[in-house]
Amino acid sequence: MQDEISSERAAEAPQGPRGDVRRDGPPRGGRRPQRGRPRHDRPKKNDVSGWVVLDKGVGITSTQAVAVVKRLFNAKKAGHAGTLDPLASGILPIALGEATKTVPFVMDGRKAYRFEVTWGVETDTDDAEGRPVETSENRPTREAIEAALPAFVGEIEQVPPRYSAIKIQGERAYDLARDGEVVELVARAVRIDHLSVIEHHGDRTVIAAECGKGTYVRALARDLGRVLGCYGHVSALRRTRVGPFEEATACSVAALEESTEMHLHAVETALDEIPSVAVSRDMGLRLMRGQPVILRGHDAPLGGKAYATCGGVLVAVGDVERGELVPHRVFHLGGTAPQKN
Structure with missing residues (x-):
């Protein structure tokens, strides 16, 4: 589920007589007084x-x-x-x-969520913070909701919420929406692997979802409410998994x-879904210099992404090409990070 963080517009800097930014403080050549704790005293x-x-x-x-x-x-x-x-x-x-x-x-x-949909009201933000834009007296039954869910599973087209972080001609959609501009967002392909009803209580339903990158749960609740003919918005949301x-x-x-x-978990915990290979010290040094190394052994990956460890310490992650590991990211961990069990 995507999210957008509100951004405040910075105040304009005062202008000098030539239109350049005027900087308050001592005259040219003067020493600006130190602010706060002296640098050498900072932890x-x-x-x-x-x-x-x-x-x-x-x-x-x-x-x-x-x-x-x-x-x-x-x-x-x-x-x-x-x-x-x-x-x-x-x-x-x-x-x-x-x-x-x-x-x-x-x-x-992959990501997993547990979210509550409140029926009968669609808001301009598709969540409880927004202003109501559509209302209905209809309320769906649990059976009707469960019958509608399969249409939203798999590869689907989804129009993101108006209040989203997607850029339109260089501007965030939520900034344009807050300024009162009409925001027209294009549908995007997203993947939803699983949807199921956990609880249903009249005008509120709790749903579990598993989905891929770029999926908006708020848009899912909005579209589900429209299909059911009752409107709806997300009133509570909890993310229960992100990758590993x-x-x-x-x-x-x-x-x-x-x-x-x-x-504190090991850096390579994030790489659980790709294979790993142990390398010698010399190979590890080559990888850390950005140089490829030849992988040997029947357990060596034949292609795709992989990461290398030396003495149990992560040194690089990259792509295996024609029997070589080509590093794209190198790591300088030493003893500064926990090792994976």
């Missing part, structure tokens, strides 16, 4: 690398969640693999250090505050 950032499977709570953006985890680990670099709406909870994989190089592999993985990361390995912010080390 040194840690070279920490690995994955944190955060169970994000409702009311916090993905960007804010990353900032919290980065602060708790005092990490130099951090990022996430797939944003999650502020109103949604669940799995938000956060990469630290060298793990940020494996984010694309997690982003391309599941609820069983997730932790809350409170748990991280008690202990960070026990919740």
Whole structure:
């Protein structure tokens, strides 16, 4: 399920007499006073690398969640693999250090959700935060919902929500929608592998979904409501899996505050769906210089993507071509990251 984080427009900088940006402060040649703590007194950032499977709570953006985890680990670099709406909870994989190089592999993985649809109202955002645009007194039965779900399984065409992060001529769709412009989004091909009704209570239904990259659960609820002739919107959403990361390995912010080390997973956890190969020290050094190596042995992958380890430490990930592993990403982990069990 895609998500979009609200962005605030920056205030315009004051203009000088020639139209250039005027910078307040001391005259040219003067020394600008230091702000805050002197640089030499600031705590040194840690070279920490690995994955944190955060169970994000409702009311916090993905960007804010990353900032919290980065602060708790005092990490130099951090990022996430797939944003999650502020109103949604669940799995938000956060990469630290060298793990940020494996984010694309997690982003391309399958995702699972559990979401609640409230029937009778369609909103302009397709969720509970939006303004009602269509209403109906009709309410679907559980049998009618289950009969409609198969039409949304497989490769389908889906029009993203008006309030989405998709760019239209360089502008985010949600920015255009908030400015009152009419947003016309083109249908895109997405894949939904599974849909099932978990609970049904009159005007609310809880549905489980498994889908691929680019699928909008909000759009699914909207389209399902239209097919059933009753309209609908997402009123609650929880992501239960992203690629190899599941609820069983997730932790809350409170748990991280008690202990960070026990919740840090190996960088190569993100690469669970591709084969691995152990290489010698000399081969590992070649890979880390960006040079290909010849793979030998009956267990060596014949093609596709693979990652290499040396002494149990991840050194590179790339493509196997004509018996060679051609590195596309190299890693400098040493002893800074946990090893996979």
